[in-house]
Amino acid sequence: MDAPVLAKSLDELKLRQSVQDTLPGDRGSNQIRQTPGVCYAYVAPRTPHSPSLVALSDEMVDALELHPQITASPEFLHLVSGGELPEGMDPYAWCYGGHQFGHWAGQLGDGRAINLGEVLGRGNSHYVLQLKGAGKTPYSRTADGLAVLRSSLREFLCSEAMHHLGVPTTRALSLALTGEEVIRDMFYNGNARAEPGAVVCRVAPSFVRFGNFEIHTARGETELLKTLANYTIRQDFPHLDEPTRSDDPTDIYIEWFNEICRRTADLMVHWMRVGFCHGVMNTDNMSILGLTIDYGPYGWLEDYDPNWTPNTTDASGRRYAFGNQPRIALWNLNQLANALYPLINKTEPLEAALSAFAERYNDRWRSMMANKLGLIDFREGDEALIKEVIEILSHVETDMTLFFRALAKAGDPGDTRALFKCAWYQEDEINDEYLNRLDHWLNDYLVRLASDNELSDARMRRMNAVNPKYVLRNYLAQVAIDAAESGDFKEVHRLLDVMRRPYDEQPEYESYAARRPEWARNRPGCSMLSCSS
Numbered sequence: 001m002d003a004p005v006l007a008k009s010l011d012e013l014k015l016r017q018s019v020q021d022t023l024p025g026d027r028g029s030n031q032i033r034q035t036p037g038v039c040y041a042y043v044a045p046r047t048p049h050s051p052s053l054v055a056l057s058d059e060m061v062d063a064l065e066l067h068p069q070i071t072a073s074p075e076f077l078h079l080v081s082g083g084e085l086p087e088g089m090d091p092y093a094w095c096y097g098g099h100q101f102g103h104w105a106g107q108l109g110d111g112r113a114i115n116l117g118e119v120l121g122r123g124n125s126h127y128v129l130q131l132k133g134a135g136k137t138p139y140s141r142t143a144d145g146l147a148v149l150r151s152s153l154r155e156f157l158c159s160e161a162m163h164h165l166g167v168p169t170t171r172a173l174s175l176a177l178t179g180e181e182v183i184r185d186m187f188y189n190g191n192a193r194a195e196p197g198a199v200v201c202r203v204a205p206s207f208v209r210f211g212n213f214e215i216h217t218a219r220g221e222t223e224l225l226k227t228l229a230n231y232t233i234r235q236d237f238p239h240l241d242e243p244t245r246s247d248d249p250t251d252i253y254i255e256w257f258n259e260i261c262r263r264t265a266d267l268m269v270h271w272m273r274v275g276f277c278h279g280v281m282n283t284d285n286m287s288i289l290g291l292t293i294d295y296g297p298y299g300w301l302e303d304y305d306p307n308w309t310p311n312t313t314d315a316s317g318r319r320y321a322f323g324n325q326p327r328i329a330l331w332n333l334n335q336l337a338n339a340l341y342p343l344i345n346k347t348e349p350l351e352a353a354l355s356a357f358a359e360r361y362n363d364r365w366r367s368m369m370a371n372k373l374g375l376i377d378f379r380e381g382d383e384a385l386i387k388e389v390i391e392i393l394s395h396v397e398t399d400m401t402l403f404f405r406a407l408a409k410a411g412d413p414g415d416t417r418a419l420f421k422c423a424w425y426q427e428d429e430i431n432d433e434y435l436n437r438l439d440h441w442l443n444d445y446l447v448r449l450a451s452d453n454e455l456s457d458a459r460m461r462r463m464n465a466v467n468p469k470y471v472l473r474n475y476l477a478q479v480a481i482d483a484a485e486s487g488d489f490k491e492v493h494r495l496l497d498v499m500r501r502p503y504d505e506q507p508e509y510e511s512y513a514a515r516r517p518e519w520a521r522n523r524p525g526c527s528m529l530s531c532s533s
């Protein structure tokens with residue numbers, strides 16, 4: 001295959017404006033307002049005072065086919081931090097609504113995200129570039145449209161880490177500092193402080209959310225709903241038929257909704273596999289493409305506790321706790337079904353798709369758990385083995401990631417305590433009764449493994465390909481934030497590098513695979529996060 005011709009200057013980027021060419025937008029001022037009758041509002045990003053680039057994702061640079069000459073240029077820095085844009089970009093903010101914590105919240109919209117436009121990259125794939133933290137839009141409501149380094153760094157690193165883990169996600173091209181300060185009260189307790197301002201350039205085929213459809217239905221804008229649905233199908237579900245070419249596109253919409261349900265189910269299985277907790281699964285934070293979107297107060301499960309949430313705002317209700325995520329995804333899909341109803345006017349196919357979600361999720365979750373355990377596939381009877389290991393995991397504080405990595409080494413008769421020591425947070429919890437239970441389970445497990453007749457090397461390889469060794473542990477991100485806030489970005493680059501190969505042994509980075517140190521147990525940023533970002 002010929003090497004791609006890389007764009008050497010921003011003028012050579014292949015740009016597209018399919019949103020602006022197809023959907024109605026509001027060309028007013030940046031003034032905060034309701035925008036009925038349109039899908040988005042044109043808005044110019046704010047030019048930062050003295051921007052500087054902190055980090056780039058090499059993989060995204062490659063996907064966008066950007067020459068190093070571009071990424072080193074001042075024009076590029078302007079592009080990804082909010083300065084002057086190349087000819088042909090006409091930025092806009094999406095109008096969307098959403099159900100927040102179970103309640104309809106009306107118009108929300110991109111309050112601090114500005115879509116620059118689409119770039120055609122590798123393989124002629126389209127990528128929307130979006131700046132997060134580049135100032136106010138008509139949807140900023142009472143907030144400032146800005147973002148701080150702490151949350152931007154978490155989004156930048158985590159979206160790239162998720163990609164390398166094989167989890168569908170929006171991506172990040174760059175992290176830049178604005179050179180300005182932003183005031184935030186991190187825990188809403190009267191302790192506001194000035195923090196460094198930052199902008200992440202996010203990238204995805206589309207940033208459309210469930211809430212984009214909900215807002216038009218809530219406003220009775222059925223024609224607009226249809227236009228947006230047709231656009232989304234044409235753009236991002238091109239394998240489905242083109243709705244405008246059909247006299248009755250109902251079946252296409254039904255097939256589309258089925259696919260959204262399938263993608264969302266698969267996303268939930270991935271989150272449960274790697275131990276990711278989103279933290280704010282409002283319908284405005286659900287991607288129509290089934291991508292992980294909007295990295296706010298997310299967190300990684302350390303000790304296995306399905307009831308754990310990283311989000312302090314959700315600490316009392318735990319609506320978005322780790323173990324609730326699949327159920328909440330279904331609840332959110334129900335809201336999307338209501339929003340799409342005017343296109344379909346029948347409840348039965350929508351209900352069937354929602355039932356299929358539950359079936360697919362359960363099915364895939366079982367296979368995923370079987371794979372995590374190293375079984376070739378899920379068999380009738382494996383249910384009990386899975387149920388018992390989950391109970392054992394929850395019984396004492398056990399690091400989920402380290403447990404499954406250690407389990408791959410089980411096989412030779414050995415000392416159970418030595419095998420799992422690395423995964424236990426409180427060794428004094430490990431008594432004989434617990435060890436007996438674990439040994440008993442291990443025995444059953446090894447008998448079951450033997451029935452697969454697979455060489456243990458091959459099994460270990462399969463297990464290590466689904467059980468990551470390296471995840472972006474909450475405290476690791478916080479250590480990088482602390483250093484970055486004092487101007488040292490080495491840790492950001494190191495983490496970006498470690499998270500590139502999460503399933504591989506990386507002896508030079510062994511310490512990044514260790515369990516959370518005790519000092520981080522209750523430290524803000526490591527164990528609890530708020531939406532303030």
Ligand code: AMP
Nearest residue numbers: 108109110111112140143144145146294
């Ligand atoms: P979230 O649940 O954090 O994704 O955000 C919910 C809504 O609040 C969305 O409409 C966001 O765009 C908006 N929002 C969050 N933070 C800010 C901010 N600093 N400035 C403006 N809008 C914001």
Ligand code: MG
Nearest residue numbers: 284285293294
């Ligand atoms: Mg959001």
